[in-house]
Amino acid sequence: MDKKGVQDYYPDDLSYCYGCGRLNEYGHQLKSYWDGEETIARFTPKPYHIAVPGFVYGGLIASLIDCHGTGSAALAAYKAENREPGTFPPFRFVTASLQVDYLKPTPLGVELELRGKIVEVKGRKVITEITVSANGTVTAKGKVVAVQITENFLKV
Amino acid sequence: MDKKGVQDYYPDDLSYCYGCGRLNEYGHQLKSYWDGEETIARFTPKPYHIAVPGFVYGGLIASLIDCHGTGSAALAAYKAENREPGTFPPFRFVTASLQVDYLKPTPLGVELELRGKIVEVKGRKVITEITVSANGTVTAKGKVVAVQITENFLKV
Numbered sequence: 001m002d003k004k005g006v007q008d009y010y011p012d013d014l015s016y017c018y019g020c021g022r023l024n025e026y027g028h029q030l031k032s033y034w035d036g037e038e039t040i041a042r043f044t045p046k047p048y049h050i051a052v053p054g055f056v057y058g059g060l061i062a063s064l065i066d067c068h069g070t071g072s073a074a075l076a077a078y079k080a081e082n083r084e085p086g087t088f089p090p091f092r093f094v095t096a097s098l099q100v101d102y103l104k105p106t107p108l109g110v111e112l113e114l115r116g117k118i119v120e121v122k123g124r125k126v127i128t129e130i131t132v133s134a135n136g137t138v139t140a141k142g143k144v145v146a147v148q149i150t151e152n153f154l155k156v
Numbered sequence: 157m158d159k160k161g162v163q164d165y166y167p168d169d170l171s172y173c174y175g176c177g178r179l180n181e182y183g184h185q186l187k188s189y190w191d192g193e194e195t196i197a198r199f200t201p202k203p204y205h206i207a208v209p210g211f212v213y214g215g216l217i218a219s220l221i222d223c224h225g226t227g228s229a230a231l232a233a234y235k236a237e238n239r240e241p242g243t244f245p246p247f248r249f250v251t252a253s254l255q256v257d258y259l260k261p262t263p264l265g266v267e268l269e270l271r272g273k274i275v276e277v278k279g280r281k282v283i284t285e286i287t288v289s290a291n292g293t294v295t296a297k298g299k300v301v302a303v304q305i306t307e308n309f310l311k312v
Contacts, residue, residue, distance in 0.1 A: 016206045018213040026204040048182040050172045051250065052305070057174040058222045058251045063215025094207065095214045098256045105250075149208070 005031025005041070006074045009085040014092045014149070019067035030064060032071030032116070039072040039116035039128075045108055056106040061140050064114055065130045066098050069144025072116035073126035077148065080121050093126065093146035106132065106139040124148040161187025161197065162230045165241040170248045170305070175223035186220060188227030188272070195228040195272035195284075201264055212262040217296050220270055221286045222254050225300025228272035229282035233304065236277050249282060249302035262288065262295040280304040 007020045007030065018027035032041045043064055051057035073093040078085050085091075106112065113133045120127040125147055132140040163176045163186065174183035188197045199220055207213035229249040234241050241247075262268065269289045276283040281303055288296040 014208050017208070018205050019215045021206075024204060024206065046182075048180060049174050050177075050180065052170050052173070052248075057219075058254065059175045059215070059219025062218035062222060062254060062256070063213075066214045066218060092208075094261075095256075095258050097258065098214065098218060098254075100218075100251075100254045102251050102253065 005033050006071050006085045019063045030067045032068050041068045041114040044111045056108050062100050065142035068114040069128045070146045072128045073146035076118040076121050076126050092149045096145040096147045099143040102140050104139050107134050161189050162227050162241045175219045186223045188224050197224045197270040200267045212264050218256050221298035224270040225284045226302045228284045229302035232274040232277050232282050248305045252301040252303045256298040258296050260295050263290050
């Protein structure tokens with residue numbers, strides 16, 4: 001993908017997340033960016049990301065919702081300050097809670113589209129709602145409560 | 157691990173789940189079994205399962221809760237019929253919904269212990285509550301609503 005995601009602007013030492021860190025060579029390197037008022041990310045699962053034959057395992061779907069949720073939270077935080085990703089200081093969120101509803105089996109072998117809606121931006125907390133679609137059909141939906149990392153986080 | 161998990165008794169064609177399938181060589185191969193009235197599973201994340209330095213990424217935690225939830229559901233279903241895993245017909249559940257609360261950062265580099273409590277067994281639905289502990293401290297908790305696979309599932 002040529003277009004940069006908000007994850008491309010995470011500080012280097014916070015860019016190793018397995019789900020979305022650009023510096024994690026083993027991970028998914030998910031990229032989240034704006035598409036109008038919504039956020040979007042795309043990911044094509046590998047054949048081994050199987051649940052039962054023909055379908056994606058739920059843990060991957062949860063991971064994608066999680067990382068697109070925190071990425072969308074960062075996008076929303078920049079927007080709330082009328083700043084662009086890449087301006088300082090950078091935003092980096094982690095997940096406080098994650099809810100996933102598996103509406104129907106997600107087919108393996110096609111690109112998945114994640115779409116995020118910003119539900120609330122309040123202080124250090126951002127709530128997003130995420131859908132996962134395959135072949136134009138929503139197969140899962142999630143709600144992510146994300147909290148901005150403070151310097152103390154890494155000292156916990 | 158010498159002790160067999162309920163996943164060791166899943167039918168071969170339903171044993172490829174990335175999170176818990178014994179036949180998925182790329183996956184986590186989680187094994188869930190009884191420990192008294194609770195279910196238990198253990199997993200040591202790899203160094204690349206990082207979120208931010210020193211901590212496990214949330215997607216893996218969600219995956220482990222998900223798979224231990226469906227494994228625990230299968231264990232509960234056998235128990236409800238006074239049968240042992242390995243007797244026929246086998247039970248195999250998938251996730252309808254997943255809720256994860258990240259209570260504190262989960263340290264990377266230690267074995268994680270997942271413990272499950274069976275909350276409800278009703279028809280084809282089993283609800284479990286799962287905790288994730290590191291070094292004896294609960295770092296995340298989850299609730300999994302699992303539904304037994306029917307033959308029609310694979311035809312959806």
